[in-house]
Amino acid sequence: MEMNGIPKIVILGAGYSGIMTALRLQKELNYNEADVTLVNKHDYHYFTTQLHMTAAGTDNPENNRVSILKLIDEFKIDFVKSTVVQIRPQDRRVILEDGTLSYDYLVIALGGESETFGIPGLAEYALTIRSINSTRLIREHIEYQFARFKREPHRTDLLTIVVGGAGFTGIEFVGELADRVPELCRQFDVDPSLVKIINIEAAPTVLPGFDPELVEYGMRVLERKGVTFRIGTPIRECTPDGVIVGDGEEIKAATVIWTGGVRGNRLVEEAGIETVRGRVKVDEYLRAPGYDNIFVIGDCSLVFNEEGKPYPPTAQIAVQQGVNCAQNLVACIRNQALKPFRYQHKGTLASLGKGEAIGIAFGRKYRGRTAAWMKKVNDLRYLFVLGGIMLVLRKGRFI
Amino acid sequence: MEMNGIPKIVILGAGYSGIMTALRLQKELNYNEADVTLVNKHDYHYFTTQLHMTAAGTDNPENNRVSILKLIDEFKIDFVKSTVVQIRPQDRRVILEDGTLSYDYLVIALGGESETFGIPGLAEYALTIRSINSTRLIREHIEYQFARFKREPHRTDLLTIVVGGAGFTGIEFVGELADRVPELCRQFDVDPSLVKIINIEAAPTVLPGFDPELVEYGMRVLERKGVTFRIGTPIRECTPDGVIVGDGEEIKAATVIWTGGVRGNRLVEEAGIETVRGRVKVDEYLRAPGYDNIFVIGDCSLVFNEEGKPYPPTAQIAVQQGVNCAQNLVACIRNQALKPFRYQHKGTLASLGKGEAIGIAFGRKYRGRTAAWMKKVNDLRYLFVLGGIMLVLRKGRFI
Numbered sequence: 001m002e003m004n005g006i007p008k009i010v011i012l013g014a015g016y017s018g019i020m021t022a023l024r025l026q027k028e029l030n031y032n033e034a035d036v037t038l039v040n041k042h043d044y045h046y047f048t049t050q051l052h053m054t055a056a057g058t059d060n061p062e063n064n065r066v067s068i069l070k071l072i073d074e075f076k077i078d079f080v081k082s083t084v085v086q087i088r089p090q091d092r093r094v095i096l097e098d099g100t101l102s103y104d105y106l107v108i109a110l111g112g113e114s115e116t117f118g119i120p121g122l123a124e125y126a127l128t129i130r131s132i133n134s135t136r137l138i139r140e141h142i143e144y145q146f147a148r149f150k151r152e153p154h155r156t157d158l159l160t161i162v163v164g165g166a167g168f169t170g171i172e173f174v175g176e177l178a179d180r181v182p183e184l185c186r187q188f189d190v191d192p193s194l195v196k197i198i199n200i201e202a203a204p205t206v207l208p209g210f211d212p213e214l215v216e217y218g219m220r221v222l223e224r225k226g227v228t229f230r231i232g233t234p235i236r237e238c239t240p241d242g243v244i245v246g247d248g249e250e251i252k253a254a255t256v257i258w259t260g261g262v263r264g265n266r267l268v269e270e271a272g273i274e275t276v277r278g279r280v281k282v283d284e285y286l287r288a289p290g291y292d293n294i295f296v297i298g299d300c301s302l303v304f305n306e307e308g309k310p311y312p313p314t315a316q317i318a319v320q321q322g323v324n325c326a327q328n329l330v331a332c333i334r335n336q337a338l339k340p341f342r343y344q345h346k347g348t349l350a351s352l353g354k355g356e357a358i359g360i361a362f363g364r365k366y367r368g369r370t371a372a373w374m375k376k377v378n379d380l381r382y383l384f385v386l387g388g389i390m391l392v393l394r395k396g397r398f399i
Numbered sequence: 400m401e402m403n404g405i406p407k408i409v410i411l412g413a414g415y416s417g418i419m420t421a422l423r424l425q426k427e428l429n430y431n432e433a434d435v436t437l438v439n440k441h442d443y444h445y446f447t448t449q450l451h452m453t454a455a456g457t458d459n460p461e462n463n464r465v466s467i468l469k470l471i472d473e474f475k476i477d478f479v480k481s482t483v484v485q486i487r488p489q490d491r492r493v494i495l496e497d498g499t500l501s502y503d504y505l506v507i508a509l510g511g512e513s514e515t516f517g518i519p520g521l522a523e524y525a526l527t528i529r530s531i532n533s534t535r536l537i538r539e540h541i542e543y544q545f546a547r548f549k550r551e552p553h554r555t556d557l558l559t560i561v562v563g564g565a566g567f568t569g570i571e572f573v574g575e576l577a578d579r580v581p582e583l584c585r586q587f588d589v590d591p592s593l594v595k596i597i598n599i600e601a602a603p604t605v606l607p608g609f610d611p612e613l614v615e616y617g618m619r620v621l622e623r624k625g626v627t628f629r630i631g632t633p634i635r636e637c638t639p640d641g642v643i644v645g646d647g648e649e650i651k652a653a654t655v656i657w658t659g660g661v662r663g664n665r666l667v668e669e670a671g672i673e674t675v676r677g678r679v680k681v682d683e684y685l686r687a688p689g690y691d692n693i694f695v696i697g698d699c700s701l702v703f704n705e706e707g708k709p710y711p712p713t714a715q716i717a718v719q720q721g722v723n724c725a726q727n728l729v730a731c732i733r734n735q736a737l738k739p740f741r742y743q744h745k746g747t748l749a750s751l752g753k754g755e756a757i758g759i760a761f762g763r764k765y766r767g768r769t770a771a772w773m774k775k776v777n778d779l780r781y782l783f784v785l786g787g788i789m790l791v792l793r794k795g796r797f798i
Contacts, residue, residue, distance in 0.1 A: 133549040136587060140539070140546035147539035150532040188535060 007034050007333055010094055010103035012084050014040035014068055015048065016315045017298030018109030019386070020322025021329070026076045028330045037078040037101060039094070043068055045386075046132050048111075049315045050379065052169060052351070055135035055257070056176035057143070057184075063395055065132055071387055084110065087271035089291055105293050105329055108268060108280075109322070112299030112313060115261030115277065121238035122164070126258035129169050138257060142177075145254045146188040157252035159195045162243050164235050165260030166201035167208070168350050171218065173259060174199045175353035178225035197227045198253070200245060202234035202260075207350065214358040217367050221352045235260075262313055264300040276302060279313075284340040285328050286321055295328065297321035303343060317343055319385070349375040406433045406732055409493055409502035411483050413439035413467055414447065415714045416697035417508030418785070419721025420728070425475045427729045436477040436500060438493070442467055444785075445531050447510075448714045449778065451568060451750070454534035454656070455575035456542070456583075462794055464531055470786055483509065486670035488690055504692045504728055507667060507679075508721070511698030511712060514660030514676065520637035521563070525657035528568050537656060541576075544653045545587040556651035558594045561642050563634050564659030565600035566607070567749050570617065572658060573598045574752035577624035596626045597652070599644060601633035601659075606749065613757040616766050620751045634659075661712055663699040675701060678712075683739040684727050685720055694727070696720035702742060716742055718784070748774040 009025065011018050022038045029036070046065040053059035068079055086095040087108070094101045114130060116122040127138045142161065149158040161177065163170050174197055185192045199206070199222075206229065207215050219229060230245065237244040242253040264278025273280055273288050279302040280288050286301065288294040298318040303311050311317050324341045331338050347361030349371055357371035366374060376397060383392045408424065410417050421437045428435070445464040452458035467478055485494040486507065493500045513529060515521040526537045541560065548557040560576065562569050573596055584591040598605070598621075605628065606614050618628060629644065636643040641652040663677025672679055672687050678701040679687050685700065687693040697720060698712040710716050723740045730737050746760030748770055756770035765773055775796065782791045 133546075133588075137543075137546040137550055140543040144536075144539040144543040147532075147536040151536055189532075 006032055007104040008102065009034050009036045009105045009107065009329055010101050011036065011038045011107040011109060012087070012094065013109035013111055013298065014038055014042075014045045015109060015111045015298055016318035017322040017325070018107065019045045019068070019071060020319050021107050021109065021295075021297065021326045022072055022077055023386070024323055024326030025329060026073055028326060029076070029333075034329075034333055035078075036076070037080060037103075038068070038072065039080045039082055039084060039096065039101065040068060041081070041083045042132070043079075043081045044132070045071060047379075047382070048130075051129050051132070051135045052173040052176050054132065055129050055138040055173055056180045057139040058176050058180050058354075059397075061132050061136055063397065066387065066391060066395060071391075084267055087267055087273075089271055089273065089288075089294060092293075103293075105332060106295070107325055107329070108265075108288075108294065108296045108300055109298045109318075110265040110267060110300055112262040112264055113266065113278065114258060115263035116258065117261060119235055119237065122235070122256075122258050125238045125240055126164065126256040128258055129173060138255075142255055143184065143188075146184055146190055148254075149190060150188060155254075156194050156196075157242065158254045159190065160242070160251070160253040161195075161197050161255040161257065162251060162253040163197065163199045164238075164243070164256065164258045166199050166203075166206035166229070166231070167259060168348075170199060170201070170259035171207055171222070172351045173257065174227045175222055175225065175351060175356065178222065178227050179353040181226065192226075195226070196253075198230060198251060199227055200230045200233050200235055200243070200251075202232070204232045206231060210348070210350075211360060211365060214360070214365055214367060218350065218352055218358045221356050225353060262299060264302075268296065268300050285338040286325050286341050293332075295325045297325050303341065305343070311343055314348075315382075316346060319382070320344060349378060351375055405431055406503040407501065408433050408435045408504045408506065408728055409500050410435070410437045410506040410508060411486070411493065412508035412510055412697065413437055413441075413444045414508060414510045414697055415717035416721040416724070417506065418444045418467070418470060419718050420506050420508065420694075420696065420724045421471055421476055422785070423722055423725030424728060425472055427725060428475070428732075433728075433732055434477075435475070436479060436502075437467070437471065438479045438481055438483060438495065438500065439467060440480070440482045441531070442478075442480045443531070444470060446714075446778075446781070447529075450528050450531070450534045451572040451575050453531065454528050454537040454572055455579045456538040457575050457579050457753075458796075460531050460535055462796065465786065465790060465794060470790075483666055486666055486672075488670055488672065488687075488693060491692075502692075504731060505694070506724055506728070507664075507687070507693065507695045507699055508697045508717075509664040509666060509699055511661040511663055512665065512677065513657060514662035515657065516660060518634055518636065521634070521655075521657050524637045524639055525563065525655040527657050528572060537654075541654055542583065542587075545583055545589055547653075548589060549587060554653075555593050555595075556641065557653045558589065559641070559650070559652035560594075560596050560654040560656065561650060561652040562596065562598045563637075563642070563655065563657045565598050565602075565605035565628070565630070566658060567747075569598060569600070569658035570606060570621070571750045572656065573626045574621055574624065574750060574755065577621065577626050578752040580625065591625075594625070595652075597629060597650060598626055599629045599632050599634055599642070599650075601631070603631045605630060609747070609749075610759060610764060613759070613764055613766060617749065617751055617757045620755050624752060661698060663701075667695070667699050684737040685724055685740050692731075694724045696724050702740065704742070710742055713747075714781075715745060718781070719743060748777060750774055 044065040050064045054061045082096040114128040145158040242251050269275050280296040281302045286295050299313040328338045349359030351357045357375050358367045359371045443464040449463045453460045481495040513527040544557040632644050641650045668674050679695040680701045697717040727737045748758030750756045756774045757766045758770045779795050
């Protein structure tokens, strides 16, 4: 690769993987060794794994995001707040909504999109837990339906919330939402017995692939909080009035939240890079096939375990990819050998609302308060990695 | 009038006039002198004059209402939470949603309804500032549009709020809403310059009939806060997309609030009592014409001043009517002479948002902080009349 002057690195996206790449580059690179530009749609990084709280309204969005300029050192990294419109690998350029950027090395960390599997109406009528904006909309949407109900008290469908998908996002959201319902009922003078939270999952179990004993425990906790499960029940269609499930049964609901799937970003497909549902099967150094100057990390990448099964897109793998990607970028620039990416699975914890969680860590099963406490510690740990002790103090949830 | 046993008094409505009648009866009546039942749709009394704050979201609805059972003495007055369906003067009965009540004396204090003057679409698409429920809906509706805007950033109509009518309710609401906008913009990351509050009034001035100098001052204050006035501009139609005004100009707005008129209650018309827009021209003792056992007070009544012009329906006149009505009920029962109702105008104060108001009191004009302070004292005074010092401490706004 020939370059004039110092190499230009462009990072697209400041989610878990992109921000981690930027922060590690900032730490590793020497003065004038590379020109790093971070591009992001918002001027903040947010904590996707905690968006179920913003969506349920149990937490303020401010606790789930941090200004990018408070994380990066502007003397070392340029930040451009813009939306990516097109990636042109052949020209080594990225087209932004309001400009273009050329690069020598590109990091695609644009995050995923909701996958609706072609189910009619989902894209139009269902809300998704994908961003601060989308979850603020969910919170306001639900509150609005409660307020409407007081003017149209025969419409109990206004108080029915359907959550499609019982993966981690779906399960964590219904747990949080069930915690919020008593407060919503007080706020709007609504009889709590009229509120329904229905979690619908096509697979024969919630949290498919997770430890069955913990799944059983989790379902019991959530059912006790008022969640109804409809397992083995595919959503056929989403309408303005609710959903059609199974053999045509209609469930009337003014709120439908779809958590059933994540795919990669359409911009990656449109760039001519080979993808599977928008995700790129990267090489062992996290590079797109055929491009030794394009790294793909986070939800846009597809990494396989030793048995040849893809790792699910999680924050944990994204953060580790960000670190590896930064190391490999530095190695590229210094003409050193690249380091293969090896995922270290540290465990999985799922919140079930206040004071309740389930999970596996250090090869052991945890549940209840202990698991909830471990999840909290884990969240604080991420804040520390991201922004040191000051960020922990500013954004940490300690109770 | 012949009666068996002790006379039965039924009071319909626990707004300003109804609750005042009940409280005064409770104080004046001796043991077993009458059987008093208060009927109200909600189990709380609310402060209609402060609903513009609940609607704008600058105040919690809890500060604008008080539980009826905390105001009345249940050993002296029965309270029935129900909705009146029909009044049958010929049978001396009131039909409730879930029962019937017979009476010897009836007090109709059901409050007014929104008057749309036949403008198409207003009843369907505009929101009104009439109750705790309707104002919670306004607050949630506006917040929801802000949240939607972040997902559809080309739709600036989501950030346009049209307020139809620039009487007291309209003016107080736009003042309060303008105060809320900066907070809403922070909460939803919205550029404040995109938010529009448009107050539309068909009359050639805002606050028609009010002191022109104070009106001029008030408009300047509100314009400085960001309110746009469209005076002398009738609303021709309200649509799902906004309003059509004047000669067919369309103003796109996702939120339309109608404050342009109040009429009496349809139940009064349906009872066969003679009304003008649902309001009853009561006699000097506040009785319905032709019925010496039916009193009509508050927004359902029409009282004329010495020049033969009707007094506008205000909280001030409603409270005074409640006191007079209770006195006359006691007089009826004791076969004493009734006392004619004489309205004592104590002044008029209109809030323009935080720390700003205009008004006339003690024959003088007030504006700015002084007027705002007087309005606050006046609100506290009402709480004191209603529930004594404890209620002032519980619900009073002191800053």
